[in-house]
Amino acid sequence: MKIAGFGVEEWLNVWEKSATYDIAQSTVSSMTMHEILNLDGKGGQSFYQMLDEQKMNYGWIEGSPEFKKEVAKLYDDIDPENILQTNGATGANHLALYSLIEPGDHVISEYPSYQQLYDIPKSLGAEVDFWHIKEDADWYPDIEELKQLIRPNTKMICLNNANNPTGTLLSRDFLEQVVEIAKSVNAYVLVDEVYLPLDHPENFASIVDLYDKGIATNSLSKTYSTPGIRVGWTASNSDLADLFRKYRDYTMICAGVFNDLLAVCVLQHKEQVLARNRKIVLNNLEILKEWVAQEPKVSVVLPQAVSTSFIKLDISGDTEDFCVRLLKEKGVLLVPGNRFDMPKHARLGYCTDEATLKEGLKRLSVFLHQEN
Ligand SMILES: Cc1ncc(COP(=O)(O)O)c(C=O)c1O
Known part of the structure; x- marks a missing residue:
């Protein structure tokens, strides 16, 4: 089986540890263990006491009942039984695609979005058509184009809502139109929903x-600020959950006792986590807006209080080269847009701490003007 290199991950793997001003990440500023364990106001004492007695066996294979119950609350009407814990959203996407996609299937994927959503189906032998998002349509794809792309043998439509890298949220009305088109050929619709609008x-x-x-x-990696827990999930109907169970046994067994305990702690205090993150996102979005307004070499379709944005750069040379030199000379990390097949753009993860964001933007401005 052949698969393309993962553009964004390969970039981050090489460069993220050398950044002084990392404004490339898409997580809302990650929480420390101290922050997580203080969510219950008890300072972690009871958690560590409980952990002391906990056997490090496989634990709950599909995720604990508490985990499933908390995740099910995020949806209108999902039976906790139909939630399966995975190794992050990466594991969830892989599980769903690996379980359903076969050679010869036709898949339509929003493009660009998260690379798993088109390159895993390709690697499994599917024919993949891109459904392009458009900057002049606020990064929405065109529903008329989906009508042209759909075929009788379309097995799945893959979306990322809200979108990485743009931060654009697809409305309920738009999704309902996608569903109508999918229904016409009985296709699945897989949506990676790691980015939630926080306002x-x-x-x-x-x-x-x-x-x-x-x-x-x-998963808990973006909206819930705990990518280090490595916990995600699939939510689906019961037939699909049963199918996923079969493939899951071959690929992960479980996510780990410790991870499940932390995940439950975060989910049981989700209102506090979301309130913390709403503050960070709205505050930093204002900083980003003000910076763009006074920076003539940058424009942006603003994200909808989602923790990633995609800026357009007024630069003449190669985008990746620009980003490497920006990092080496100014210590500022972006993700170059060519990693999303969109040169002259860059992913700017503005939900880091305020001081890093402000200094990173200041240095980016200096570099843009000295360079061009
Ligand atoms: C859309 C999307 N899905 C999944 C992931 C990975 O999530 P996780 O850390 O939960 O595996 C990312 C990380 O950047 C992402 O942007």
Whole structure:
């Protein structure tokens, strides 16, 4: 089986540890263990006491009942039984695609988005058509184009809502139109939902609440600020959950006792985590807006309080070369847009701590003007 290199991950693997001002990441500033264990106001004492007595066996294979119960609450009407814990959203996407996609299938993937959503189906032998997002349409894809792309043998439509790298949220109305098109050929709709808008979360609609053949993948890595826990999940109907169980036994067994305990702690205190993150996102979005307004060499379609943005750079040379020199000379890390097949753009993860963001943007401005 052949697969393309993962553009963004390969970039971050090489460069992220050398950044002084890392404004490339898409997580809302990660929480420390201290922050996680203080969510219950008890300072972690009871957690460590409980951990002391905990056997490090395989634990709950599909995720603990508490975990499943908490995750099910994120949806309108999902039985906790149909939640399967995975190794991050990466594991969830892989599980769903590996379980369903066969050679010769036709898959339509929003493009660009998270690379798993088109390169795993390709690696499994599917024919993949790209459904392009458009900057002049606020980074929405065109529903008329989906009507042209759909075929009788389309097995799956893959979306990333909200989108990485742009931070654009697809509306409920738009998703309902996608569902109607998918229904016409009985196709699945897989939506990677790791990015939730933090100002008006009610504007977000999960695909599993809209469509019986909808599959939602998600994790605690972005909106919930704990990528280090490595916990994600699939949410689906019960037939799909049974199918995923079969493939899951071959690929992961479980996510780990310690990880599950921490995941439950984060989910049981999700209102506090979301309040913390709403503050960070809205505050930093204001800083980003003000910076763009006074920076003539940058423009942006603003993200919808989602922790990633995609800026357009007024530069003449190669985008990747620009980003490497920006890092080496100014210590500032972006993800170059060519890693999303969109040169002259860059992913700017603005939800780091305020001081890093401010200094990173200042240095980026200096570099843009000295260079061009
Ligand atoms: C859209 C999307 N899905 C999944 C992931 C990976 O998530 P996890 O850390 O939960 O595996 C990322 C990380 O950048 C992402 O942007």
